Amino acid sequence: MNVPHSTIEDRQVTTWIWTDQQNVTLGDINNDRGGKKRFDLLQPLRSILNNMDVREKELAHRLCEMIPAQCPFERDVKLFGRSLFHIPPLCKLNPLYEEVSNLRFRALCYLADECGEDVSHYC
Template identity: 50%
Template sequence: MTYPYPSLPYPRVGNPLGWLGLVLNSIFRSALKWPRRWLNSIEIRGSRQARWICRLIPASCPFERDIRLGSRTVHIPALCRINPFYEEIIALRLRAAAYLAEAAAQPQPPSSQEIPSCP
């Protein structure tokens, strides 16, 4: 079997658009680098911010559904994996949840009402 491009070290398989698809894929990936780096660089600085992030980002995909139509059940799969920022968003939620767990495990300083006054 001969390939139409003998100078290529590998056969053209997998990308239906050929080289145009490879170029578009490269442009798409490079365009998403900055937002991904920004999402990964967000630091959790307080419990209020961590609680807000945990409330904002759901733990499971909210779009996954089972719809019953009479005796049939139609399953709509989770479409969150299509989101190009899915892994970064879930990592941000995990960092916020870890911050809240760490803050809850630390002993809290006594409040001013609990400190006995000195005689």
């Protein structure tokens, strides 16, 4: 697997929305609704996951094994041929999905770039 030498830490992604000739980021829109600041209960956990630095080989292997490569599949629960209910893809239920998948990506990049291992069995 050919992994680029740059990782997600080297990139900064910003989303801009054009409103009334002003550039406003999505963070500004989410934090300011009607003049009130929104309290995000998961923000401390998000920043811990985003700032976690993978620098141990065993930790990187453990993260790659524990975190799935793709969003788990959705299901229809049926009984006697009738659909009782629908389970959506589980990634839509996890509010920290982006942060966890980025952590897995950083672990894969560490194993491939720093350790020189083949990470194709994790994909």
